[in-house]
Amino acid sequence: MLPILSLILIIIGGVIAGLIGSLTGLGGAVILTPLLVLGLGVPIYYAAGASLIASIATSSGAASAYVKDKITNIKIGMSLEVGTTLGAIAGVLIAAAIYRANAIAIIFILFGVILIFSIYPSMREILKIKNKFKNFKSDKTTKIFQLKGSYYDEKLKKRVRYYGIRWWYSEAIMVFAGVISGLLGVGSGALKVLSLDHMMRLPPKVSAATSDFMIGVTAATGTAIYWELGYMQPFIAGAAAIGVLTGSFLGSKFLNREGNGFIRKLFVVVILILGVQMILRGFGVI
Amino acid sequence: MDANKSIGWILRIGAIISILLILFGMFLLFINNGGSNYTLTQITSHKSKLSTANISTTQIINGISSLDGISYIILGLIVLIATPVLRVLYSVYFFARENNKLYVFITAIVLLDLLIAIFVIPFIMKSL
Numbered sequence: 001m002l003p004i005l006s007l008i009l010i011i012i013g014g015v016i017a018g019l020i021g022s023l024t025g026l027g028g029a030v031i032l033t034p035l036l037v038l039g040l041g042v043p044i045y046y047a048a049g050a051s052l053i054a055s056i057a058t059s060s061g062a063a064s065a066y067v068k069d070k071i072t073n074i075k076i077g078m079s080l081e082v083g084t085t086l087g088a089i090a091g092v093l094i095a096a097a098i099y100r101a102n103a104i105a106i107i108f109i110l111f112g113v114i115l116i117f118s119i120y121p122s123m124r125e126i127l128k129i130k131n132k133f134k135n136f137k138s139d140k141t142t143k144i145f146q147l148k149g150s151y152y153d154e155k156l157k158k159r160v161r162y163y164g165i166r167w168w169y170s171e172a173i174m175v176f177a178g179v180i181s182g183l184l185g186v187g188s189g190a191l192k193v194l195s196l197d198h199m200m201r202l203p204p205k206v207s208a209a210t211s212d213f214m215i216g217v218t219a220a221t222g223t224a225i226y227w228e229l230g231y232m233q234p235f236i237a238g239a240a241a242i243g244v245l246t247g248s249f250l251g252s253k254f255l256n257r258e259g260n261g262f263i264r265k266l267f268v269v270v271i272l273i274l275g276v277q278m279i280l281r282g283f284g285v286i
Numbered sequence: 287m288d289a290n291k292s293i294g295w296i297l298r299i300g301a302i303i304s305i306l307l308i309l310f311g312m313f314l315l316f317i318n319n320g321g322s323n324y325t326l327t328q329i330t331s332h333k334s335k336l337s338t339a340n341i342s343t344t345q346i347i348n349g350i351s352s353l354d355g356i357s358y359i360i361l362g363l364i365v366l367i368a369t370p371v372l373r374v375l376y377s378v379y380f381f382a383r384e385n386n387k388l389y390v391f392i393t394a395i396v397l398l399d400l401l402i403a404i405f406v407i408p409f410i411m412k413s414l
Binding site: 078 | 301304308311329395399403
Protein backbone atom coordinates (compact mmCIF):
# COMPACT_ATOMS: atom_id res chain seq x y z
CA MET A 1 0.00 0.00 0.00
CA LEU A 2 1.17 3.52 -0.75
CA PRO A 3 2.59 5.10 2.44
CA ILE A 4 0.40 8.20 2.17
CA LEU A 5 -2.69 6.05 1.59
CA SER A 6 -1.85 3.99 4.66
CA LEU A 7 -1.55 7.18 6.72
CA ILE A 8 -4.84 8.57 5.42
CA LEU A 9 -6.74 5.32 6.02
CA ILE A 10 -5.56 5.03 9.62
CA ILE A 11 -6.43 8.67 10.26
CA ILE A 12 -9.89 8.18 8.72
CA GLY A 13 -10.41 5.10 10.90
CA GLY A 14 -9.41 7.20 13.90
CA VAL A 15 -11.77 10.05 12.95
CA ILE A 16 -14.70 7.62 12.60
CA ALA A 17 -13.84 6.02 15.95
CA GLY A 18 -13.50 9.45 17.56
CA LEU A 19 -16.84 10.63 16.17
CA ILE A 20 -18.68 7.51 17.30
CA GLY A 21 -16.85 7.67 20.62
CA SER A 22 -17.84 11.23 21.41
CA LEU A 23 -21.47 10.58 20.51
CA THR A 24 -21.82 7.34 22.42
CA GLY A 25 -19.55 8.35 25.28
CA LEU A 26 -17.17 5.45 24.67
CA GLY A 27 -14.08 7.49 24.01
CA GLY A 28 -13.46 5.92 20.60
CA ALA A 29 -10.77 3.35 21.23
CA VAL A 30 -13.10 0.41 21.58
CA ILE A 31 -14.23 0.97 17.98
CA LEU A 32 -10.75 1.75 16.68
CA THR A 33 -9.36 -1.74 17.24
CA PRO A 34 -12.00 -3.57 15.16
CA LEU A 35 -11.76 -0.92 12.42
CA LEU A 36 -7.98 -1.35 12.20
CA VAL A 37 -8.07 -5.14 12.48
CA LEU A 38 -11.08 -5.97 10.32
CA GLY A 39 -10.80 -3.03 7.92
CA LEU A 40 -7.07 -2.57 7.41
CA GLY A 41 -5.60 -5.91 8.45
CA VAL A 42 -3.47 -4.47 11.24
CA PRO A 43 -2.31 -7.22 13.69
CA ILE A 44 -4.49 -7.10 16.81
CA TYR A 45 -1.62 -6.32 19.20
CA TYR A 46 -0.60 -3.23 17.19
CA ALA A 47 -4.27 -2.19 17.03
CA ALA A 48 -4.64 -2.66 20.79
CA GLY A 49 -1.49 -0.61 21.42
CA ALA A 50 -2.76 2.16 19.14
CA SER A 51 -6.14 2.08 20.89
CA LEU A 52 -4.55 2.56 24.30
CA ILE A 53 -2.72 5.59 22.94
CA ALA A 54 -5.96 6.89 21.42
CA SER A 55 -7.74 6.37 24.76
CA ILE A 56 -5.20 8.52 26.55
CA ALA A 57 -5.44 11.19 23.86
CA THR A 58 -9.23 11.44 24.06
CA SER A 59 -9.20 11.26 27.84
CA SER A 60 -6.74 14.16 28.04
CA GLY A 61 -8.47 16.10 25.26
CA ALA A 62 -12.12 15.61 26.08
CA ALA A 63 -11.89 15.15 29.83
CA SER A 64 -10.11 18.45 30.34
CA ALA A 65 -13.29 20.31 29.36
CA TYR A 66 -15.44 18.42 31.88
CA VAL A 67 -12.81 18.87 34.57
CA LYS A 68 -12.77 22.62 33.97
CA ASP A 69 -16.57 22.75 34.08
CA LYS A 70 -16.36 20.91 37.41
CA ILE A 71 -18.66 18.12 36.29
CA THR A 72 -15.93 15.55 36.92
CA ASN A 73 -15.63 14.38 40.51
CA ILE A 74 -11.87 14.25 40.98
CA LYS A 75 -11.95 12.56 44.39
CA ILE A 76 -14.25 9.77 43.25
CA GLY A 77 -12.19 9.34 40.07
CA MET A 78 -8.86 9.21 41.88
CA SER A 79 -10.03 6.87 44.62
CA LEU A 80 -11.38 4.39 42.06
CA GLU A 81 -8.20 4.58 39.98
CA VAL A 82 -6.54 2.49 42.68
CA GLY A 83 -8.62 -0.40 41.32
CA THR A 84 -8.32 0.38 37.61
CA THR A 85 -4.52 0.69 37.70
CA LEU A 86 -4.04 -2.56 39.64
CA GLY A 87 -6.52 -4.29 37.34
CA ALA A 88 -4.78 -2.92 34.25
CA ILE A 89 -1.43 -4.32 35.36
CA ALA A 90 -3.00 -7.77 35.82
CA GLY A 91 -4.81 -7.45 32.47
CA VAL A 92 -1.66 -6.67 30.49
CA LEU A 93 0.18 -9.57 32.09
CA ILE A 94 -2.64 -11.89 31.04
CA ALA A 95 -2.58 -10.37 27.53
CA ALA A 96 1.17 -10.95 27.30
CA ALA A 97 0.70 -14.60 28.29
CA ILE A 98 -2.08 -15.04 25.70
CA TYR A 99 -0.01 -13.47 22.91
CA ARG A 100 3.00 -15.58 23.82
CA ALA A 101 0.87 -18.72 23.76
CA ASN A 102 -0.48 -17.60 20.38
CA ALA A 103 -4.05 -17.90 21.63
CA ILE A 104 -5.22 -14.75 19.87
CA ALA A 105 -8.72 -16.18 19.31
CA ILE A 106 -9.47 -15.58 23.00
CA ILE A 107 -8.71 -11.88 22.55
CA PHE A 108 -10.99 -11.64 19.51
CA ILE A 109 -13.96 -13.34 21.17
CA LEU A 110 -13.63 -11.40 24.41
CA PHE A 111 -13.26 -8.20 22.46
CA GLY A 112 -16.48 -8.87 20.56
CA VAL A 113 -18.36 -9.56 23.78
CA ILE A 114 -17.07 -6.36 25.42
CA LEU A 115 -17.88 -4.39 22.27
CA ILE A 116 -21.47 -5.57 22.26
CA PHE A 117 -21.72 -4.85 25.94
CA SER A 118 -20.29 -1.36 25.43
CA ILE A 119 -23.48 -0.10 23.81
CA TYR A 120 -24.91 -0.05 27.32
CA PRO A 121 -24.42 3.71 27.98
CA SER A 122 -26.02 4.53 24.60
CA MET A 123 -28.93 2.18 25.12
CA ARG A 124 -29.54 3.88 28.41
CA GLU A 125 -30.04 7.15 26.55
CA ILE A 126 -31.88 5.74 23.55
CA LEU A 127 -34.37 3.77 25.62
CA LYS A 128 -34.68 6.84 27.82
CA ILE A 129 -34.07 4.79 30.92
CA LYS A 130 -34.99 7.57 33.21
CA ASN A 131 -32.52 9.53 35.03
CA LYS A 132 -33.16 7.41 38.06
CA PHE A 133 -30.73 9.47 39.99
CA LYS A 134 -31.98 10.77 43.25
CA ASN A 135 -30.31 11.23 46.56
CA PHE A 136 -29.91 7.85 48.14
CA LYS A 137 -29.19 7.50 51.77
CA SER A 138 -25.48 7.99 52.23
CA ASP A 139 -23.51 5.15 53.78
CA LYS A 140 -20.28 4.74 55.70
CA THR A 141 -18.08 4.98 52.62
CA THR A 142 -19.70 8.26 51.59
CA LYS A 143 -18.26 9.78 54.70
CA ILE A 144 -14.90 8.00 54.81
CA PHE A 145 -14.02 8.63 51.17
CA GLN A 146 -15.68 12.05 50.98
CA LEU A 147 -17.88 11.02 48.05
CA LYS A 148 -19.94 14.08 47.50
CA GLY A 149 -20.13 16.94 45.08
CA SER A 150 -22.29 19.22 43.05
CA TYR A 151 -22.39 20.54 39.52
CA TYR A 152 -24.35 23.08 37.57
CA ASP A 153 -26.85 21.42 35.23
CA GLU A 154 -27.29 23.51 32.08
CA LYS A 155 -30.58 21.86 31.21
CA LEU A 156 -32.19 22.07 34.63
CA LYS A 157 -30.64 25.48 35.19
CA LYS A 158 -29.75 24.64 38.72
CA ARG A 159 -27.02 23.20 40.89
CA VAL A 160 -27.40 19.48 41.44
CA ARG A 161 -25.99 18.06 44.66
CA TYR A 162 -25.19 14.38 44.94
CA TYR A 163 -23.20 11.86 46.87
CA GLY A 164 -21.73 8.48 46.06
CA ILE A 165 -22.35 5.27 47.98
CA ARG A 166 -21.03 1.68 48.08
CA TRP A 167 -17.42 2.55 47.36
CA TRP A 168 -16.15 -1.03 47.81
CA TYR A 169 -18.55 -2.51 45.25
CA SER A 170 -17.76 0.26 42.82
CA GLU A 171 -14.05 -0.32 43.33
CA ALA A 172 -14.47 -4.06 42.70
CA ILE A 173 -16.04 -3.39 39.30
CA MET A 174 -13.24 -0.92 38.60
CA VAL A 175 -10.65 -3.67 39.15
CA PHE A 176 -12.48 -5.72 36.54
CA ALA A 177 -12.65 -2.68 34.21
CA GLY A 178 -8.90 -2.32 34.62
CA VAL A 179 -8.28 -5.99 33.76
CA ILE A 180 -10.34 -5.63 30.56
CA SER A 181 -8.53 -2.40 29.72
CA GLY A 182 -5.11 -4.01 29.96
CA LEU A 183 -6.17 -7.28 28.38
CA LEU A 184 -7.84 -5.81 25.29
CA GLY A 185 -6.17 -2.41 25.06
CA VAL A 186 -9.30 -0.32 25.55
CA GLY A 187 -10.35 2.40 27.97
CA SER A 188 -13.21 0.32 29.47
CA GLY A 189 -15.46 3.39 29.56
CA ALA A 190 -18.69 1.40 29.50
CA LEU A 191 -17.74 -0.67 32.55
CA LYS A 192 -16.67 2.45 34.42
CA VAL A 193 -19.97 4.18 33.65
CA LEU A 194 -21.82 1.06 34.81
CA SER A 195 -19.95 1.07 38.10
CA LEU A 196 -20.42 4.79 38.71
CA ASP A 197 -24.10 4.68 37.71
CA HIS A 198 -25.30 1.61 39.50
CA MET A 199 -22.92 1.20 42.39
CA MET A 200 -22.00 4.74 43.27
CA ARG A 201 -25.36 6.03 42.12
CA LEU A 202 -23.93 9.20 40.62
CA PRO A 203 -25.93 11.43 38.26
CA PRO A 204 -25.34 10.21 34.64
CA LYS A 205 -23.46 13.38 33.64
CA VAL A 206 -21.05 13.01 36.52
CA SER A 207 -20.57 9.30 35.74
CA ALA A 208 -19.73 10.00 32.09
CA ALA A 209 -17.33 12.85 32.88
CA THR A 210 -15.61 10.99 35.73
CA SER A 211 -15.24 7.87 33.57
CA ASP A 212 -13.61 9.93 30.79
CA PHE A 213 -11.27 11.39 33.37
CA MET A 214 -10.26 7.96 34.70
CA ILE A 215 -9.62 6.40 31.29
CA GLY A 216 -6.32 8.27 30.78
CA VAL A 217 -4.68 6.87 33.90
CA THR A 218 -6.05 3.35 33.32
CA ALA A 219 -4.80 3.31 29.73
CA ALA A 220 -1.40 4.80 30.64
CA THR A 221 -0.84 1.91 33.06
CA GLY A 222 -1.26 -0.67 30.32
CA THR A 223 0.53 1.31 27.63
CA ALA A 224 3.95 1.18 29.27
CA ILE A 225 3.93 -2.61 29.32
CA TYR A 226 2.58 -2.87 25.75
CA TRP A 227 5.39 -0.50 24.78
CA GLU A 228 8.16 -2.61 26.24
CA LEU A 229 6.76 -5.85 24.82
CA GLY A 230 6.75 -4.31 21.34
CA TYR A 231 2.97 -4.27 20.87
CA MET A 232 3.18 -0.66 19.83
CA GLN A 233 3.94 0.55 16.33
CA PRO A 234 4.79 4.27 16.50
CA PHE A 235 3.44 5.11 13.04
CA ILE A 236 0.09 3.34 13.53
CA ALA A 237 -0.31 4.62 17.11
CA GLY A 238 0.61 8.18 16.13
CA ALA A 239 -1.71 8.28 13.13
CA ALA A 240 -4.56 6.79 15.19
CA ALA A 241 -4.05 9.37 17.94
CA ILE A 242 -4.28 12.22 15.40
CA GLY A 243 -7.44 10.72 13.89
CA VAL A 244 -9.26 9.93 17.13
CA LEU A 245 -8.48 13.30 18.66
CA THR A 246 -9.73 15.07 15.52
CA GLY A 247 -12.85 12.93 15.43
CA SER A 248 -13.77 13.43 19.07
CA PHE A 249 -13.11 17.16 18.77
CA LEU A 250 -15.38 17.43 15.71
CA GLY A 251 -17.96 15.26 17.42
CA SER A 252 -18.11 17.35 20.57
CA LYS A 253 -18.13 20.56 18.53
CA PHE A 254 -20.74 19.81 15.88
CA LEU A 255 -22.77 16.90 17.10
CA ASN A 256 -25.01 17.47 20.03
CA ARG A 257 -24.81 14.56 22.46
CA GLU A 258 -28.40 15.10 23.54
CA GLY A 259 -29.95 15.22 20.07
CA ASN A 260 -29.07 13.26 16.94
CA GLY A 261 -31.20 10.28 17.88
CA PHE A 262 -30.93 8.73 14.43
CA ILE A 263 -27.14 9.05 14.14
CA ARG A 264 -26.69 7.59 17.58
CA LYS A 265 -28.85 4.59 16.72
CA LEU A 266 -26.89 4.10 13.51
CA PHE A 267 -23.65 4.05 15.48
CA VAL A 268 -25.04 1.52 17.94
CA VAL A 269 -25.80 -0.76 14.99
CA VAL A 270 -22.26 -0.28 13.64
CA ILE A 271 -20.81 -1.23 17.04
CA LEU A 272 -23.01 -4.34 17.20
CA ILE A 273 -21.91 -5.44 13.72
CA LEU A 274 -18.24 -4.92 14.60
CA GLY A 275 -18.74 -6.91 17.81
CA VAL A 276 -20.30 -9.85 15.99
CA GLN A 277 -17.53 -9.75 13.38
CA MET A 278 -14.83 -9.86 16.04
CA ILE A 279 -16.46 -12.90 17.63
CA LEU A 280 -16.78 -14.63 14.25
CA ARG A 281 -13.13 -13.87 13.52
CA GLY A 282 -12.24 -15.37 16.87
CA PHE A 283 -14.00 -18.59 15.96
CA GLY A 284 -12.29 -18.54 12.58
CA VAL A 285 -15.53 -18.16 10.60
CA ILE A 286 -14.36 -15.04 8.75
CA MET B 287 -5.44 28.02 41.88
CA ASP B 288 -8.20 25.44 42.22
CA ALA B 289 -7.58 21.80 41.39
CA ASN B 290 -10.04 21.54 38.52
CA LYS B 291 -8.45 24.39 36.63
CA SER B 292 -4.90 23.16 37.07
CA ILE B 293 -5.75 19.56 36.21
CA GLY B 294 -7.76 20.61 33.16
CA TRP B 295 -4.83 22.73 32.10
CA ILE B 296 -2.26 19.92 32.54
CA LEU B 297 -4.38 17.55 30.46
CA ARG B 298 -5.00 20.02 27.66
CA ILE B 299 -1.40 21.23 27.34
CA GLY B 300 -0.15 17.62 27.39
CA ALA B 301 -2.53 16.59 24.62
CA ILE B 302 -1.63 19.59 22.45
CA ILE B 303 2.15 19.19 22.80
CA SER B 304 2.02 15.47 22.06
CA ILE B 305 -0.16 15.89 18.98
CA LEU B 306 2.11 18.64 17.62
CA LEU B 307 5.16 16.38 18.11
CA ILE B 308 3.41 13.46 16.40
CA LEU B 309 2.31 15.65 13.47
CA PHE B 310 5.84 17.03 13.09
CA GLY B 311 7.22 13.47 13.19
CA MET B 312 4.80 12.35 10.48
CA PHE B 313 5.83 15.32 8.37
CA LEU B 314 9.52 14.42 8.78
CA LEU B 315 8.84 10.76 7.92
CA PHE B 316 7.33 11.69 4.60
CA ILE B 317 9.93 14.40 3.83
CA ASN B 318 12.87 12.10 4.60
CA ASN B 319 11.18 9.07 3.04
CA GLY B 320 11.63 7.08 6.27
CA GLY B 321 13.31 7.24 9.65
CA SER B 322 15.34 5.28 12.23
CA ASN B 323 16.98 3.23 9.42
CA TYR B 324 13.63 2.01 8.09
CA THR B 325 12.19 3.03 4.73
CA LEU B 326 8.83 4.76 4.57
CA THR B 327 7.26 1.66 3.00
CA GLN B 328 8.54 -0.54 5.84
CA ILE B 329 7.27 1.88 8.46
CA THR B 330 3.82 2.37 7.01
CA SER B 331 3.24 -1.32 6.29
CA HIS B 332 0.51 -2.47 8.68
CA LYS B 333 2.49 -5.57 9.52
CA SER B 334 5.62 -3.53 10.03
CA LYS B 335 8.51 -5.07 11.98
CA LEU B 336 9.23 -1.66 13.48
CA SER B 337 7.89 -1.48 17.02
CA THR B 338 8.60 0.33 20.24
CA ALA B 339 10.59 -2.68 21.46
CA ASN B 340 13.35 -2.32 18.88
CA ILE B 341 14.12 1.36 19.25
CA SER B 342 16.45 2.30 22.10
CA THR B 343 16.35 5.44 24.20
CA THR B 344 19.74 6.54 22.86
CA GLN B 345 18.41 6.13 19.35
CA ILE B 346 15.47 8.40 20.18
CA ILE B 347 17.67 11.06 21.79
CA ASN B 348 20.05 11.06 18.80
CA GLY B 349 17.06 11.06 16.45
CA ILE B 350 15.66 14.23 17.97
CA SER B 351 18.76 16.24 17.09
CA SER B 352 19.00 14.72 13.61
CA LEU B 353 15.29 15.44 12.90
CA ASP B 354 14.31 11.76 12.64
CA GLY B 355 10.56 11.35 12.18
CA ILE B 356 10.12 8.16 14.23
CA SER B 357 11.95 9.74 17.17
CA TYR B 358 9.58 12.71 17.15
CA ILE B 359 6.51 10.48 16.95
CA ILE B 360 7.81 8.41 19.88
CA LEU B 361 8.58 11.57 21.86
CA GLY B 362 4.99 12.68 21.22
CA LEU B 363 3.69 9.31 22.45
CA ILE B 364 5.88 9.56 25.57
CA VAL B 365 4.48 13.02 26.33
CA LEU B 366 0.97 11.62 25.87
CA ILE B 367 1.61 8.77 28.34
CA ALA B 368 3.33 11.14 30.78
CA THR B 369 0.33 13.50 30.89
CA PRO B 370 -1.93 11.35 33.13
CA VAL B 371 1.10 10.54 35.30
CA LEU B 372 1.71 14.27 35.79
CA ARG B 373 -1.96 14.73 36.55
CA VAL B 374 -1.73 12.13 39.35
CA LEU B 375 1.52 13.64 40.62
CA TYR B 376 -0.14 17.04 40.81
CA SER B 377 -3.09 15.55 42.71
CA VAL B 378 -0.75 14.18 45.39
CA TYR B 379 0.65 17.68 45.81
CA PHE B 380 -2.80 19.25 45.80
CA PHE B 381 -4.24 16.96 48.48
CA ALA B 382 -1.08 17.39 50.57
CA ARG B 383 -1.60 21.14 50.50
CA GLU B 384 -5.22 20.65 51.52
CA ASN B 385 -4.00 18.47 54.33
CA ASN B 386 -6.29 15.65 53.20
CA LYS B 387 -4.26 12.70 54.48
CA LEU B 388 -6.53 9.95 53.14
CA TYR B 389 -6.38 11.34 49.61
CA VAL B 390 -2.64 11.90 49.73
CA PHE B 391 -2.40 8.20 50.54
CA ILE B 392 -4.88 7.19 47.80
CA THR B 393 -3.28 9.29 45.06
CA ALA B 394 0.17 8.09 46.14
CA ILE B 395 -0.97 4.48 45.63
CA VAL B 396 -2.24 5.33 42.13
CA LEU B 397 1.09 7.01 41.38
CA LEU B 398 2.96 4.00 42.70
CA ASP B 399 0.86 1.65 40.50
CA LEU B 400 1.66 3.79 37.47
CA LEU B 401 5.38 3.93 38.22
CA ILE B 402 5.51 0.16 38.82
CA ALA B 403 3.72 -0.41 35.50
CA ILE B 404 6.06 1.95 33.66
CA PHE B 405 9.44 1.17 35.21
CA VAL B 406 9.35 -2.11 37.13
CA ILE B 407 7.14 -4.59 35.25
CA PRO B 408 8.63 -4.01 31.78
CA PHE B 409 12.07 -4.56 33.30
CA ILE B 410 11.00 -7.83 34.95
CA MET B 411 9.28 -9.09 31.80
CA LYS B 412 12.34 -8.36 29.73
CA SER B 413 14.56 -10.38 31.99
CA LEU B 414 12.22 -13.39 31.86
